Amino acid sequence: MAWHWGLLLAWVCLLHSAVALLEEETITHFPEIRDGECVFPFYYKNGTHYDCIKGKAKHKWCSLNETYKGYWKYCAREDFASCVFPFWYRRLIYWECTDDGNAFGRKWCSLTQNFNKDRVWKYC
Ligand SMILES: *[C@@H]1O[C@H](CO)[C@@H](O)[C@H](O)[C@H]1NC(C)=O
Numbered sequence: 132m133a134w135h136w137g138l139l140l141a142w143v144c145l146l147h148s149a150v151a152l153l154e155e156e157t158i159t160h161f162p163e164i165r166d167g168e169c170v171f172p173f174y175y176k177n178g179t180h181y182d183c184i185k186g187k188a189k190h191k192w193c194s195l196n197e198t199y200k201g202y203w204k205y206c207a208r209e210d211f212a213s214c215v216f217p218f219w220y221r222r223l224i225y226w227e228c229t230d231d232g233n234a235f236g237r238k239w240c241s242l243t244q245n246f247n248k249d250r251v252w253k254y255c
């Protein structure tokens with residue numbers, strides 16, 4: 132009986148990796164859509180991204196769909212994620228950029244309302 136289970140498990144694993152491979156490969160990467168709008172956060176591969184990402188590309192880019200479906204654009208200045216106010220950091224609510232917690236005294240802001248949970252930020 133144990134032998135059967137082992138075989139079944141191996142089969143299921145195989146099927147899983149085949150499906151994963153297929154999903155990876157069925158994404159068609161369309162040409163850049165310059166007038167598209169970045170969607171944040173977006174899911175690409177197994178990561179959640181709150182801002183334009185570099186990846187293997189030459190320039191930073193973003194996905195135009197919540198889950199990457201092959202639609203993308205390179206990020207221009209105005210495409211990068213912007214500060215979200217107010218945001219929650221430690222025990223305080225911030226309505227503007229702050230240098231709290233920054234070792235270099237540089238102002239930063241959160242890219243989501245809850246920095247404590249999401250921990251994504253940028254310099255202001
Ligand atoms: C996807 O997850 C695996 C295992 O958790 C990790 O090793 C890998 O770096 C992740 N890939 C990306 C693109 O985040």
Ligand SMILES: *[C@@H]1O[C@H](CO)[C@@H](O)[C@H](O)[C@H]1NC(C)=O
Nearest residue numbers: 164167168195196197200202
């Ligand atoms: C993804 O976003 C693009 C650009 O906004 C849109 O044209 C396209 O229909 C979307 N695709 C899906 C599958 O949602």
